[in-house]
Amino acid sequence: MANIGLYIELKEGVFKKSNRELLSLARKSGQPVHAVLFCPDVQPYLEELKGIQTVIQVQGADLTYQPDRYARTLAAVIQEFKLDIVCGIFSAQGKDLFPRLAAKAKASLVNDCLAVDLDNRKAIKPVYSGKLLAEYQIDAGTALFTIRPNVIAVETTTATKAPEIKTVALDNGELQTKIISVEKSASQKIDLTEAEIIVSGGRAMKGKENFAILEDLAKVLNGGLGASRAAVDAEYASADMQVGQTGKVVNPKLYIACGISGAIQHFVGMKTSKIIVAVNKDPEAPIFKKADYGIVGDLFTIVPLLKEEFKKVLS
Amino acid sequence: MNIYACIKQVPDTEASILIKDGKSINEAAIKWIVSPHDEYAIEEALKLKEKILGSTLTAVCLGPERVQNALRTALAMGADRAVHVESSVALDSQNTARALAQVIRADKEFGVIFMGKQAIDDDAYQLHILLAEELAIPVATNVMAFSFDGGKVRVEREIDEGAREVIEMAVPCVVAAAKGLNTPRYASMMGIMKAKKIEIKKTPLAETGVDEAQNKVRLLKLSAPAEKPQGRVISGEAADAVCELVRLLREEAKVI
Numbered sequence: 049m050a051n052i053g054l055y056i057e058l059k060e061g062v063f064k065k066s067n068r069e070l071l072s073l074a075r076k077s078g079q080p081v082h083a084v085l086f087c088p089d090v091q092p093y094l095e096e097l098k099g100i101q102t103v104i105q106v107q108g109a110d111l112t113y114q115p116d117r118y119a120r121t122l123a124a125v126i127q128e129f130k131l132d133i134v135c136g137i138f139s140a141q142g143k144d145l146f147p148r149l150a151a152k153a154k155a156s157l158v159n160d161c162l163a164v165d166l167d168n169r170k171a172i173k174p175v176y177s178g179k180l181l182a183e184y185q186i187d188a189g190t191a192l193f194t195i196r197p198n199v200i201a202v203e204t205t206t207a208t209k210a211p212e213i214k215t216v217a218l219d220n221g222e223l224q225t226k227i228i229s230v231e232k233s234a235s236q237k238i239d240l241t242e243a244e245i246i247v248s249g250g251r252a253m254k255g256k257e258n259f260a261i262l263e264d265l266a267k268v269l270n271g272g273l274g275a276s277r278a279a280v281d282a283e284y285a286s287a288d289m290q291v292g293q294t295g296k297v298v299n300p301k302l303y304i305a306c307g308i309s310g311a312i313q314h315f316v317g318m319k320t321s322k323i324i325v326a327v328n329k330d331p332e333a334p335i336f337k338k339a340d341y342g343i344v345g346d347l348f349t350i351v352p353l354l355k356e357e358f359k360k361v362l363s
Numbered sequence: 364m365n366i367y368a369c370i371k372q373v374p375d376t377e378a379s380i381l382i383k384d385g386k387s388i389n390e391a392a393i394k395w396i397v398s399p400h401d402e403y404a405i406e407e408a409l410k411l412k413e414k415i416l417g418s419t420l421t422a423v424c425l426g427p428e429r430v431q432n433a434l435r436t437a438l439a440m441g442a443d444r445a446v447h448v449e450s451s452v453a454l455d456s457q458n459t460a461r462a463l464a465q466v467i468r469a470d471k472e473f474g475v476i477f478m479g480k481q482a483i484d485d486d487a488y489q490l491h492i493l494l495a496e497e498l499a500i501p502v503a504t505n506v507m508a509f510s511f512d513g514g515k516v517r518v519e520r521e522i523d524e525g526a527r528e529v530i531e532m533a534v535p536c537v538v539a540a541a542k543g544l545n546t547p548r549y550a551s552m553m554g555i556m557k558a559k560k561i562e563i564k565k566t567p568l569a570e571t572g573v574d575e576a577q578n579k580v581r582l583l584k585l586s587a588p589a590e591k592p593q594g595r596v597i598s599g600e601a602a603d604a605v606c607e608l609v610r611l612l613r614e615e616a617k618v619i
Contacts, residue, residue, distance in 0.1 A: 059523070139523065140505070140521070140523050143488055143504065143505065144492075147491075147496075148496065150489065150492075150493065151497070152496070156455070156579040157456070157489055158487075158580060160488065174486065174588075175484065175486055175585070176380045176388075176483070176486075177483050180380055180388070180586065180587060181585070181586050181587070181588050182582055182585050183584050184583065185580075185581050185583050186579060186580055186581070188579060189579060224501035225501040225502060225503060225530060225532055225536075227530050228530065230527070230529070231519070231528075231529060233524060237525045239523040239524045241523075286525070287507065287541075288507075288525045288543065289525075290542060293483060294399045294542045295542060301618045312377055313376050323616045323618045324591075324594070325608065325612070331596070337593065338591060339594045340594040341596075341608055341612070341616075342594060342595070342596040343597050343601075343604045344596060344598075345604070350604075353601060353605040357605050357606060357609045358619070361609055361613060362619070
């Protein structure tokens with residue numbers, strides 16, 4: 049029997065939807081599951097956490113994310129609750145926190161997993177930007193896995209048993225790496241790495257101002273807005289919007305590529321999308337070989353039509 | 364300040380990657396490059412070196428003999444020294460961190476250590492943090508803005524939705540670079556000529572006390588992901604094609 053720990057990520061108190069993937073994976077293992085939440089009150093989350101053994105609530109005067117504090121607290125939780133495996137989301141915070149935890153807890157980590165076999169402590173993750181898949185095994189010690197959002201099927205549980213709630217205190221030691229502020233972007237953007245729908249633009253957008261039509265389409269679909277490297281390098285879009293090898297790796301259920309030729313370096317950043325749609329003027333563009341559906345045409349005509357059509361069917 | 368840039372040599376972004384024996388790749392036709400995020404690291408390190416008079420930049424790379432080319436690239440861009448940690452075996456991130464920490468500690472008193480947030484071969488996303496923890500110094504990852512003032516490092520790192528965390532750290536520290544931090548310079552002809560004359564310091568892996576047998580994350584096998592079947596192009600007038608596409612997304616693909 050192995051004790052499975054889950055780091056449940058809350059974003060300003062909101063339960064991230066990818067946590068449900070972690071819970072689905074852990075519940076399926078049949079092992080005792082312990083979920084760790086840094087929050088002043090666990091009540092709002094208990095409905096989501098039904099059927100697991102323990103909820104470990106981390107309490108403290110200031111629970112704002114500070115990597116050193118969180119990592120040391122989790123390392124102490126691993127010891128106290130004898131956790132053999134801990135899983136988290138491969139999110140911006142997960143990428144920062146889990147390697148720190150690995151070092152502090154003398155554990156081993158595999159990031160960005162597409163599948164995890166908890167019984168055998170094995171995981172499959174993309175390597176070479178997704179050109180290959182690697183299967184890793186962690187033989188001894190505590191095993192840590194972060195899981196790419198949108199890869200594990202979420203299953204609703206029929207369990208009704210409420211977990212036992214235990215509390216631990218936040219580590220209040222020295223901060224070496226100190227977050228002094230968080231600057232939010234002016235517009236409420238949807239996080240690309242966890243988005244279910246993404247609309248992306250390439251060099252054929254021809255200018256920064258033209259991204260407005262993609263933004264309109266994304267808004268109708270409640271999706272995120274991305275860009276190819278060519279568009280970012282031409283300064284049509286900001287670096288945080290870049291999808292691809294040197295940008296973000298995304299995994300939505302629908303990816304709409306507009307005016308993107310489909311260079312390998314872009315493709316590896318979005319190839320695991322469930323459905324890829326391409327809109328491009330050039331019928332020879334490589335993106336059509338990789339897309340599930342394509343329309344050959346001028347994006348400045350097609351995109352507004354798409355927006356209207358989606359609006360119609362979604363209303 | 365003794366500034367460091369830890370870099371990795373990886374296959375070119377355009378390279379096709381073929382599996383050799385289930386656990387390694389066929390290196391025969393591969394063109395090797397400095398991992399793109401490490402180029403941002405080198406550039407930022409050079410900018411810091413130019414800001415603090417009397418600084419030196421040392422590039423460090425672990426790997427087989429071929430990685431000396433990556434070090435030559437760093438030297439040609441403007442690094443002063445290069446250290447090659449000679450290893451022909453594949454180490455996991457923890458062991459790589461231990462080896463690099465040993466080498467850097469033994470080399471000189473270190474200031475800021477720059478590296479990429481990930482290498483685009485194993486995409487492990489952890490070496491920079493493990494190295495910092497090994498050296499017991501602070502670290503920030505996914506850094507898109509860097510400044511050094513009054514003995515302190517201040518960085519901005521991207522978190523979700525384009526929001527940025529502002530982080531302060533004392534020196535020494537590790538800074539892991541992401542795209543957006545800077546535009547890496549090209550090596551000048553003079554830089555390339557100069558780089559050829561600099562002797563690369565070599566440290567055999569054995570001297571670090573780290574070996575492959577200590578790997579805790581074990582690679583079982585490599586496989587090629589399933590290829591997507593060829594999709595279809597929807598023809599017809601723009602308005603009709605759009606209607607058909609939306610219908611297919613709803614009824615066939617069931618994604619909206």
